């Protein structure tokens with residue numbers, strides 16, 4: 001209930017009380033007391049309410065004018081009087097149309113339009129009294145039955161916005177600087193300048209398919225769309241496509257669409273003409289599309305591109321030309337496009353945040369990179385590869401046992417190869433003092449409570465495979481803390497011979 005509704009209640013109860021006392025018959029004192037207590041409680045609610053809205057509106061710096069549903073002015077705040085020079089007593093109680101007719105105070109108003117259209121209205125206004133142009137916004141307020149109750153018009157002089165302009169230029173510059181600090185854009189002149197630090201490791205079926213794709217699409221100019229979870233190697237694949245392409249001696253520009261503020265993305269991609277917007281360089285600026293001309297452009301995180309820009313990108317792809325922001329002349333370009341994303345673009349299309357026409361323009365050669373948990377055969381290779389790199393880098397020899405590799409292979413790697421690489425670096429740094437890496441240490445870095453937590457049961461397993469996988473992990477976990485077969489058989493409540501046979505079957509042994 002609003003404060004006003006509470007007070008209306010109190011008023012109604014007071015009227016009832018007055019009526020009760022007005023009739024010429026005896027009244028029950030306790031009934032009257034009860035009514036007075038109720039009224040007092042209502043009033044108390046309002047007087048002790050945390051916010052006194054009138055004080056707030058009285059102190060706002062915006063000019064506020066409130067009318068009823070018949071345009072009659074009910075209230076103006078002190079800022080309104082002060083900034084417009086309109087005395088309160090001259091307009092309270094008048095209708096806005098009457099005030100407009102006098103042409104004395106203002107010549108533009110939103111209130112009549114708000115009442116007619118029952119929606120928010122924004123206009124440029126001119127306060128004749130002070131020759132002070134401003135922006136006025138009228139907002140309708142409805143009662144619980146959805147009848148128009150008030151119109152609140154707030155306005156602010158344009159001079160405030162002019163003052164902000166300087167601030168805005170500064171703001172745009174600092175955004176530009178911020179962007180230079182991130183690796184949102186990487187520009188390579190030719191493939192020899194693309195860092196060589198990571199080779200593509202993996203010879204499982206999925207990786208073989210990807211190598212095959214890279215070889216085939218490399219020599220064409222076809223647009224490639226690489227999808228896959230974060231850290232699966234999409235960027236590495238884009239690098240490989242570029243290096244294997246006819247354009248490998250031409251520029252390669254990588255743009256992370258989600259790292260560039262949406263307000264700057266269009267001018268970064270398409271460039272701008274001089275004076276295109278405040279804060280723009282006086283000479284205009286070449287965009288990244290122009291810089292990638294004759295070469296390759298990688299649009300990383302394409303799923304995060306704002307919808308309005310998606311339309312412009314679609315036009316650029318369809319016509320092979322772009323127009324700079326603030327410019328009119330189209331610029332013809334010849335670019336090989338690679339896009340990548342970890343979003344599900346089909347889902348984004350369904351919920352209206354990605355254009356389907358753009359999707360089909362990009363989806364010419366789709367490469368879907370499977371997560372590491374679906375290409376487990378590559379995990380041991382990747383682990384050894386990165387552990388070697390980091391052992392050498394930190395000069396700390398560390399090696400992985402079969403048991404370690406088994407554990408690492410069964411882990412689900414939510415962060416994919418990026419996570420695997422980080423964990424190998426961590427092992428090289430932290431485990432060099434002991435010749436063997438304890439499995440329990442691996443569990444602790446995976447932040448797992450029990451050894452079983454990492455057990456991933458693949459949906460494609462047969463029942464027997466799933467049972468064996470679980471049984472092996474269960475046994476491994478049990479024998480960690482037992483001294484002999486007898487103790488294990490007691491805990492597991494099976495014969496010693498069964499434990500012995502199972503351990504042999506899974507290549508496990510009791511260490512103590």
Ligand SMILES: Nc1ncnc2c1ncn2[C@@H]1O[C@H](COP(=O)(O)OP(=O)(O)OP(=O)(O)O)[C@@H](O)[C@H]1O
Nearest residue numbers: 198199200201230231232233234235236342417418
């Ligand atoms: N097949 C691979 N062999 C060796 N290292 C790889 C392989 N694939 C990816 N990596 C390494 O894993 C890390 C993540 O790869 P990359 O940045 O290409 O993934 P991504 O899918 O583009 O991730 P994101 O979606 O988060 O940008 C990098 O350090 C990369 O060198």
